Amino acid sequence: MAKSKSLQMQNVGIVVESLDNAISFFTELGLQLEGRATIEGDWSGRVTGLDSQQVEIAMMVTPDGHSRVELSRFLNPPIISDHRNAPVNSLGYLRIMFSVENIDEMVSKLTKQGAQLVGDVVQYEDTYRLCYIRGVEGLLIGLAEEIGNK
Template sequence: MALKRMDNVGIVVEDLAGAIDFFRELGLELEGRATIEEEWAGRVTGLGDQHVEIAMMRTPDGHSQLELSRFLRPPVVADHRNAPVNALGYLRVMFTVDDIDETLARLRKRGAQVVGDVVQYKNAYRLCYIRGPEGLLIGLAQELS
């Protein structure tokens, strides 16, 4: 049996509307929103009685999704948003963009800050990390060839 695909990456946020706006500005499309509090959801996550608002964001090519979640119950138990890139666990999502400078100009209007520098890797990519909404770590890559 072979792996078929990766469906999505999940990010927990406090301000769901703000995160949706930010990722829309980046170029993702809002696929849908829902509130989930059914018994099955608490069983699959191991959280028991949970109540969560989610938004599914899709990349323009239709192949990748980002699931933004805002937990109303149970309360959030840890905060990794300001962890550096060398911390253990899932820390960042990388997006390929057409023009990194134009993308940064748009995202700065929504509070994004470049973590280090925009750098060039050989003749292949321009890359940077930014802190987006709520300090989320996001990578941006621009293909050069």
């Protein structure tokens, strides 16, 4: 099957209370801050359906430059809902999964930043070691270490 270049994922957006804390967490995970700005004006409200929005954003990029996480902190309008701590079997977006080289080392680094392991680090066949963590502000993050081709 031929690969299509007509569809590429640009980023995943996450709304946070503290942009600085979220940047610090995702930097510890291995992403790099690509840019930070305040987005406002008629055009931005027309895209999201939120009139008069003012949002501070930070774009984080993976080291390979292919994947991005857009962190947003709404200044206006105020936050109206919070589902960060919903259990993993809730409807809607679940988590972001990152491939890491050493899952034990990454879990150790992130728990020092306040993250908590959700369950256990488990092995899936001879392919991956996997876990979920609750990171900054209760965000659910998946970590996967490939072990089959080492």
